[in-house]
Amino acid sequence: MNDNSVIETNEVQPIARICGEPLLEIPQDLYIPPDALEIFLDTFQGPLDLLLYLIRKHNLNILDIPMAELTQQYMAYVEMMRVDQLELAAEYLLMTALLIEIKSRMLLPNPKTETEEEHDPRAELVRRLLEYEQMKYAATRINDLPQASRDFNVIQVWVEQQAAAQIPNISMDDFRNAWAAILTRAKINRHHQIKRETLSVRAYMSQVLRDLGGRDQVEFYELFSPAATIAEVVVIFLAVLELAKELLLEISQSLDSDIIYVRSIDAAS
Structure with a gap:
């Protein structure tokens, strides 16, 4: 070494x-x-x-x-x-x-009597x-315990974000009652003359979308004209259901009332 x-x-x-x-x-x-x-x-x-x-x-x-x-x-x-x-x-x-x-x-010394206890x-x-x-x-x-500003710092982050308005979903019972009310109103215009009408669900789907165009939302009853016949009411109702199935419109109900609203998906977005 x-x-x-x-x-x-x-x-x-x-x-x-x-x-x-x-x-x-x-x-x-x-x-x-x-x-x-x-x-x-x-x-x-x-x-x-x-x-x-x-x-x-x-x-x-x-x-x-x-x-x-x-x-x-x-x-x-x-x-x-x-x-x-x-x-x-x-x-x-x-x-x-x-x-x-x-x-x-x-x-x-602490003298005590028989009734007193020693203190x-x-x-x-x-x-x-x-x-x-x-x-x-x-x-x-x-x-x-961990304390703020001593053991850790509290960080606050401000994020500007606008919450989207959430409208509650409609119940099937309310939707059924609304449909029954429309049918009752349509029976006023019924008549006994029998004639053949050709009504297209697709045509009324386009009509409903045109009625909703440029509007935020409309009441469900506004889609049905008071002068509409029962056949027209049925076709319009089928058109609304078909549009909802294809996710082209949204059906909702107000929290504070039983009013049913319909609006197009383009307006909702």
């Missing part, structure tokens, strides 16, 4: 980079303010948050709190906060007084701590 193949490097790692340039050692004339190296204590949302922190940190039983130990630790933290953050001392001092009161009540002075404090712990846990769970 060639010794030249092994190259040892003892590069000095920079302690910082200023404007992209590595800084290998601390300048001798660097001034550090006295408060720059101040140790910040854990921030708390209130006295209950501090009590809960002390209980969990020292593995205390929240249902059987040793008040002497907890009060001593709590007052030590309050004293440290009072030095630098005097405005926070008021609410914390109120909790200090409560802890001292509970501690004193536990040291004093633990810590019961109210334990209840407040448990409720606060539940609310803090719930707040943490909510904060872990």
Whole structure:
């Protein structure tokens, strides 16, 4: 093995980079303010948050709190906060007084009668701590959920699109009733003279398309002339059905009324 193949490097790692340039050692004339190296204590949302922190940190039983130990630790933290953050001392001092009161009540004898049950002075404090712990846990769970502008961005896209008017489909019963009404109207013009009429369904199909030309839609009854005979009514009706079968016209019905409409497919598109 060639010794030249092994190259040892003892590069000095920079302690910082200023404007992209590595800084290998601390300048001798660097001034550090006295408060720059101040140790910040854990921030708390209130006295209950501090009590809960002390209980969990020292593995205390929240249902059987040793008040002497907890009060001593709590007052030590309050004293440290009072030095630098005097405005926070008021609410914390109120909790200090409560802890001292509970501690004193536990040291004093608690005479009780036969009808009275023993009351633990810590019961109210334990209840407040448990409720606060539940609310803090719930707040943490909510904060872990994805939030807009923090975990993701909401993108809105505006698309100009005109919705086509949708007319509901006609039911067969309504269509049958409309046909019966037209036949009833056509019977008024009936007569007993027998003659042979040559009626072309194709011719009436063209006539219906001409009647619908240039119009958005017409009522179904308008396709049948009041003076039309029964034979003409039947042929016109067959012409409408044939046009609908060949997808040359559309039959629909209004939502708010029972009026039946007919329109050509060219007008609908």
